[in-house]
Amino acid sequence: MAISRSENMRRIRGKDTKPEIIVRNILRSLGYPGYRLHRRDLPGTPDIAYIGRHKAIIINGCFWHGHDCKKGARKPKSNQDYWLSKISRNKERDGTNQTALSNLGWKTLVVWECELKEQEQLSTRLREFLA
């Protein structure tokens, strides 16, 4: 699959390595190139979806989605009420979307931003999920 010019440029400059791009690269290297991105006809518009397999991969930022990790536990200094209620709404919506996907017969895998640091482990998880 061809890599878009802008994506390629980003990679060359080595900055803005977006979590989604990292995951997509791993998926291609594992031999699962047939994904669709941001399908609005699926609950929650999952980041990555394998239509035929009924499998979706959701990539979550640890802070925004309240992950149980160091980054997710970080508390903003100002406007705490605002952020905390926003994060709790995100978590609630994540749960609703996953239930909706599951009701449609889909399996979902959540990839957390902090997991991108251990790409070998992540790659194993992705392979097991898709196998």
Ligand SMILES: [Zn+2]
């Ligand atoms: Zn995390």
